[in-house]
Amino acid sequence: MTRVAEPPPTLAVLLAHPAGHSLSPVMHDAAFAATGIAGRYEAWDVAPAALVAALRRLRDSRTLLGANVTVPHKEAVVPHLDALTPEAERLGAVNTIVRHDDRLLGHNTDAIGLAAALAGLARPPGPGRAVVLGAGGAARAAVAVLLRAGCSVRVHNRTHARAEALATDMRRLGAVAAIGSEALPAAIAEADWLVNTTSVGMRGGPAGSPAPDGVLPTSGTVVDLVYRPRPTPLLAAAAAAGLETQDGVAMLVHQGAASFTAWTGRQAPLAAMIGALERSLSDATA
């Protein structure tokens, strides 16, 4: 009897540090299963000193489709890739790597994912005032999305110089300025959209709320890119104040869907991905 060799499983990985909190494996394994692709997604905990070795492993592999990249590597991977998509180039950050033979192409699906998520709000961003907390890779995507929607954006970050650099890089897209701690409470109070892109409040990350104590928009919408715990401390306070809120799950799904398509060329099975995430999040131990 002739045995037909099974094709090797294809693999996508997450490069993160820490990596244990991620729901991407649950979401992408569901996507592989729903599309009938013999694939699997693994989270690799890659410390900064091990990043170059992890990228070499990705480049040399024949079964790895590519990777997602998150905290703290989104900007650090850029110089090690062979090419960037125009969006990754514009944002100066990569959240998705696609392997083409031994070449690594950097994509950024965070902005497209956040734009799709925000489109689901009762009051999607448009001309008005937005405040972004944080100035890392996710903040770059958030500022781009808000500027493209016509908002004027103020960016606050623990490390002010990083907020200044982000504002300088993004100014060609619209009205954006970095603000310090003194100006932050008033800016938040009058904001139409407040978007947290810091890791403050994330399970396993810095505890608490990224906004100053008791300070919320008077009547705006509050978005937190963090998706675990549910709700985050910021969103719990915003909901208690009667404000519209959105957590990071919708963005996670949409940026993940765009990554899945970049790796496989297939349309992502959104319903299967959302179902897997919701089941995992509703698990009391999740």
Ligand code: NAP
């Ligand atoms: P990153 O590039 O490492 O940036 C981290 C940001 O958090 C920086 O602005 C940093 O400020 C700030 N921060 C960290 N610890 C802090 C603390 N103790 N107090 C105040 N600020 C602090 O990370 P990233 O890729 O932008 O991701 C940031 C967050 O967004 C993470 O929680 C990530 O899970 C989430 N995210 C979610 C999605 C989604 O699909 N839902 C997508 C992307 C990211 P400094 O500059 O001062 O260090």
